[in-house]
Amino acid sequence: MNCEEARLRIGGEPTAMSPELEQHLAGCADCSGYRAETLRIETGILRAMQLPVPAASTEAASRVVPLQPALPRRSSPWRNRGWALAASVLMAIAIGVMFGGSRDGEALATELVSHMSGEATSWDETRQIPQSALDLVLKRSGVQLDRAALGEVVYAHACFFRGRYVPHLVVRTARGPVTVMVLPGETVQDTERFDEGGYSGVLASAPGGAVAVLGRGETDVDEPLRRVLTALTP
Amino acid sequence: MNDPDSAKRSDRELEQTLRALRPDLLRFALWLARDVATAEDVVQEAMLRAWKSRTELADAAALKPWLLTIVRREHARLYERKRLELTDVDSLVASDDPALAASDDEQTRELRLAIFRLPEEYREPLVMQVLGGFSTQEIATELGLSQGAVLTRLFRARDRLREVYGLPQRALEAKHEL
Numbered sequence: 001m002n003c004e005e006a007r008l009r010i011g012g013e014p015t016a017m018s019p020e021l022e023q024h025l026a027g028c029a030d031c032s033g034y035r036a037e038t039l040r041i042e043t044g045i046l047r048a049m050q051l052p053v054p055a056a057s058t059e060a061a062s063r064v065v066p067l068q069p070a071l072p073r074r075s076s077p078w079r080n081r082g083w084a085l086a087a088s089v090l091m092a093i094a095i096g097v098m099f100g101g102s103r104d105g106e107a108l109a110t111e112l113v114s115h116m117s118g119e120a121t122s123w124d125e126t127r128q129i130p131q132s133a134l135d136l137v138l139k140r141s142g143v144q145l146d147r148a149a150l151g152e153v154v155y156a157h158a159c160f161f162r163g164r165y166v167p168h169l170v171v172r173t174a175r176g177p178v179t180v181m182v183l184p185g186e187t188v189q190d191t192e193r194f195d196e197g198g199y200s201g202v203l204a205s206a207p208g209g210a211v212a213v214l215g216r217g218e219t220d221v222d223e224p225l226r227r228v229l230t231a232l233t234p
Numbered sequence: 235m236n237d238p239d240s241a242k243r244s245d246r247e248l249e250q251t252l253r254a255l256r257p258d259l260l261r262f263a264l265w266l267a268r269d270v271a272t273a274e275d276v277v278q279e280a281m282l283r284a285w286k287s288r289t290e291l292a293d294a295a296a297l298k299p300w301l302l303t304i305v306r307r308e309h310a311r312l313y314e315r316k317r318l319e320l321t322d323v324d325s326l327v328a329s330d331d332p333a334l335a336a337s338d339d340e341q342t343r344e345l346r347l348a349i350f351r352l353p354e355e356y357r358e359p360l361v362m363q364v365l366g367g368f369s370t371q372e373i374a375t376e377l378g379l380s381q382g383a384v385l386t387r388l389f390r391a392r393d394r395l396r397e398v399y400g401l402p403q404r405a406l407e408a409k410h411e412l
Contacts, residue, residue: 008386
């Protein structure tokens with residue numbers, strides 16, 4: 001192995017060592033020095049590559065001017081779907097809430113509660129997020145809703161949940177924050193309540209999916225549910 | 235034997251793992267795309283793709299490299315499809331992008347910028363090796379190059395970064411040219 005080959009090996013794979021390279025380095029101070037420099041730089045490269053990535057899409061959306069166009073989104077069954085009708089039906093259901101959930105609903109509720117543990121800090125947000133941030137999350141999830149009807153959104157993230165990206169929102173209400181998750185493709189039998197893991201919540205079915213509203217403790221989730229259903233009305 | 239409960243459990247576990255790996259995937263995509271919004275799009279598409287293909291994954295230990303490969307391909311697909319303009323790194327700096335947050339020391343920031351400025355043919359194998367943990371053989375297979383060509387590109391990538399440390403670059407003989 002000559003110096004040229006040794007430097008190519010070192011520059012290509014700084015941490016790798018072979019008997020040939022070892023033998024060359026033992027007799028070549030120049031290449032040994034080059035390896036020491038390269039390893040020092042490698043430490044820096046490793047550190048530099050640990051970019052601070054945003055925890056939630058909303059942070060990036062509110063601070064970064066996109067330099068490139070976003071990917072085209074798939075069409076969603078939640079667009080242009082006659083939400084007015086769905087909302088009116090669901091509002092009626094929501095008022096006369098049914099007790100005793102289905103097995104699917106219970107499983108969904110359990111997963112929602114489990115999902116909450118990964119987003120625990122979302123409850124601490126108090127500042128309304130920019131419209132652009134909410135729009136980005138909704139776009140990523142393929143969901144449209146009327147922000148004004150929804151209320152003050154203080155947190156929004158497109159969450160990977162059950163194989164889909166869904167909007168995870170925290171909305172401020174007079175009785176404290178509630179989490180709203182719009183769940184395209186999920187099936188829920190009418191409206192189901194749950195009380196699990198310190199959260200009380202309600203799941204409401206709709207054509208094409210479901211909506212979940214969760215509160216901590218005894219928070220009122222019915223009024224926020226009504227708001228969500230209205231907000232989903234085109 | 236297909237046990238629906240077991241399948242659901244395994245789906246739930248995969249979903250949790252995917253969520254846990256998201257920052258790593260996003261970081262990887264960010265180095266490739268050099269733009270947060272694009273990187274998020276790439277990761278979103280990659281995760282959806284991975285979810286749909288989850289039955290193809292035989293070895294759970296290979297999940298991360300498998301996902302990183304999907305992210306890389308998704309990024310490449312995006313470039314092929316959209317023929318996106320090259321990101322202006324100076325604009326990235328001017329926008330005070332979190333990717334270049336000044337929380338680190340000045341040299342790390344300079345190095346980060348220098349890596350962002352590397353041509354894609356050098357940056358991509360470097361990111362795959364350093365961040366993705368891919369071997370030169372794996373990178374060669376993934377990029378459709380010879381192992382020698384990958385080694386040369388990695389050498390050149392690091393050679394350019396020597397400047398940040400005030401070190402001279404080392405030229406290669408013509409036989410190592412790509």
